[in-house]
Amino acid sequence: MNVIPIIILGSGNSGSGAIKDYLSTRQDIFDPLNGQEFRLIQEKDGLSCLHKSLTSEFHPDKASHAVIQFLELATRLGDSSKKFSFPPKLGYGFASRIPNYENELACFIEDITSCSFKTTTLRDLLTLGPLDWIRYMSGHSPKFTNYEKPIPVSQEVFLERSKELIKRLFFDNQGYPKDKSGYIFDQAGSFWSPVSSTQYFGEQRKVIVVSRDPRDIYSQQINLYGGNASDFVDYYNSVMAHVAHDEWRSTVTLHIEFEKFVLDYDNEQGRLCDFLNISHSVKSKYIPSESMKNIGCYKNNLTREDADLIIKNCVKVGTQ
Numbered sequence: 001m002n003v004i005p006i007i008i009l010g011s012g013n014s015g016s017g018a019i020k021d022y023l024s025t026r027q028d029i030f031d032p033l034n035g036q037e038f039r040l041i042q043e044k045d046g047l048s049c050l051h052k053s054l055t056s057e058f059h060p061d062k063a064s065h066a067v068i069q070f071l072e073l074a075t076r077l078g079d080s081s082k083k084f085s086f087p088p089k090l091g092y093g094f095a096s097r098i099p100n101y102e103n104e105l106a107c108f109i110e111d112i113t114s115c116s117f118k119t120t121t122l123r124d125l126l127t128l129g130p131l132d133w134i135r136y137m138s139g140h141s142p143k144f145t146n147y148e149k150p151i152p153v154s155q156e157v158f159l160e161r162s163k164e165l166i167k168r169l170f171f172d173n174q175g176y177p178k179d180k181s182g183y184i185f186d187q188a189g190s191f192w193s194p195v196s197s198t199q200y201f202g203e204q205r206k207v208i209v210v211s212r213d214p215r216d217i218y219s220q221q222i223n224l225y226g227g228n229a230s231d232f233v234d235y236y237n238s239v240m241a242h243v244a245h246d247e248w249r250s251t252v253t254l255h256i257e258f259e260k261f262v263l264d265y266d267n268e269q270g271r272l273c274d275f276l277n278i279s280h281s282v283k284s285k286y287i288p289s290e291s292m293k294n295i296g297c298y299k300n301n302l303t304r305e306d307a308d309l310i311i312k313n314c315v316k317v318g319t320q
Contacts, residue, residue, distance in 0.1 A: 003030075003171055004182040005201040006276060009191040009209050011239070013217045015258025016186070016210035018291050022261075022269070023184050025285035028278060030180040032170050033097050038188040040077055040094070041200065045069040047162060048190075048197055054155040064149040067109065074105050099175030108165045109150070112158055116148040162200045181278050182206070192239075195247040206276055209248060212258040214314040216294065219301035229306035233313045240315050248318055255318045262291045 006023065010016030024031040041047045045066070053066035078101055079091035095101045152158060170176060170183055190197035194207040218225060218232045225232050248255055254275040261268040265288040273280045298307050 003178070003180055004276065005166075005171075005198075005205040006182045006184045007188045007194075007198050007201065007205060007207045008184060008186050009189055009194055009207065010187070011191045011211070011217075013212065013220050014191070014210045015212045015261075015291070015294065016208075018258060018261055018286070018288075019208055019210055019256060019272070020184060020186050022272075022284050022286035023182075026278075026282050028181040028282050029184060030177055030182070031184050031186075032173075032176055033092075033094075033186070036092050036094075036097060036186070038185045039092060040074060041188050042190055042197065043073060043077070045073040047200060050152075051155065051158060051162070054152055054158055060151060063152050067113065067150045067152055071105070071109055078102060078105070098169055099173055101169065104165060104168050107168075108161065111161045111164075112152050113150040114153045116150045118148060159199070163202055166200050167202070182276060192242045193244045193247055194253045195250045196244070198252075205252065207253045208272070208275075209253060209255050209318070210258055210261075211255065211317045213295075213298070213311075215298035215302065215307050215310045216296070218310060219298035220294075222301070229302070229309050233310055236310075236314050240317050243317060245318075258291075259295050262288050262295060 006029070008016050008020050008023075020031075020035075023029045024035070039046065047070065050066045050070045053063045074094075076090075077092045078095035080093045080096070098104075153161070176183070185201075188198065188201070189207065191209055194209050198205055198207050214232075214236050217236075218229065225235060227235075247253060254272065256268060256272065261272075270280055298310075302310075
């Protein structure tokens with residue numbers, strides 16, 4: 001695989017879109033999802049959850065359920081959003097954005113299934129509906145036992161086949177250009193564990209983690225976090241305590257502060273190009289001045305007391 005996978009990660013309202021906009025509008029970089037986040041890995045029931053079910057948390061019933069849940073998520077992400085259905089269903093349209101997506105997912109499920117069986121597990125009994133419970137108590141099998149329960153392969157085999165899936169979906173896909181230096185993937189991993197969460201992209205991958213002034217994070221979506229500024233400080237420090245600092249220091253990872261990228265664009269752009277081993281001279285349509293309005297917006301949205309409370313008490317990410 002000559003094309004480098006470039007994964008961009010943020011923690012929510014982090015400003016990572018600026019780096020994505022810079023890279024995606026260069027002629028030597030390609031965005032296979034055309035702006036859509038690649039949520040197949042880190043979403044609940046995604047690839048990383050399935051992987052974890054094969055390691056320290058392995059149990060046949062749980063692993064089988066994880067495979068089924070992953071397939072349901074992959075199918076939902078493959079669909080387009082149905083906002084006017086009841087209930088509304090969020091989809092990312094991967095089936096139309098990624099050529100041969102559905103076939104590759106079907107092959108992947110087959111590749112990671114070691115065997116399958118039909119039985120009623122404890123997990124099944126915990127989710128029985130009234131009619132199936134009556135059938136079960138009467139000595140009859142619930143209707144869902146007609147479904148095959150897949151038992152996945154070992155974690156070592158799973159990891160290799162997951163890498164093959166990503167390779168087939170994107171880098172071997174005949175629907176994508178081969179004359180690019182890199183493909184970018186937005187939010188295809190964990191901001192907190194940028195190396196281990198992106199291992200499915202192989203050894204050549206490059207990961208960019210983007211952080212931002214917590215005052216602006218809070219001020220842009222105060223209602224999202226609930227409570228007051230003090231509550232936000234508690235929330236922010238609690239989640240940032242989970243940053244794997246050894247992974248942030250890895251040669252695979254580059255940390256960029258959103259404000260520096262915008263205000264010191266020439267230097268930060270050069271640092272990014274050096275990290276990705278791409279040319280400094282290739283033009284991008286990204287305009288730093290358009291991002292400046294998103295710097296210091298807390299000054300209009302927060303009181304001085306709340307702003308001071310946040311900046312004095314929130315941990316500075318990436319300095320440990």
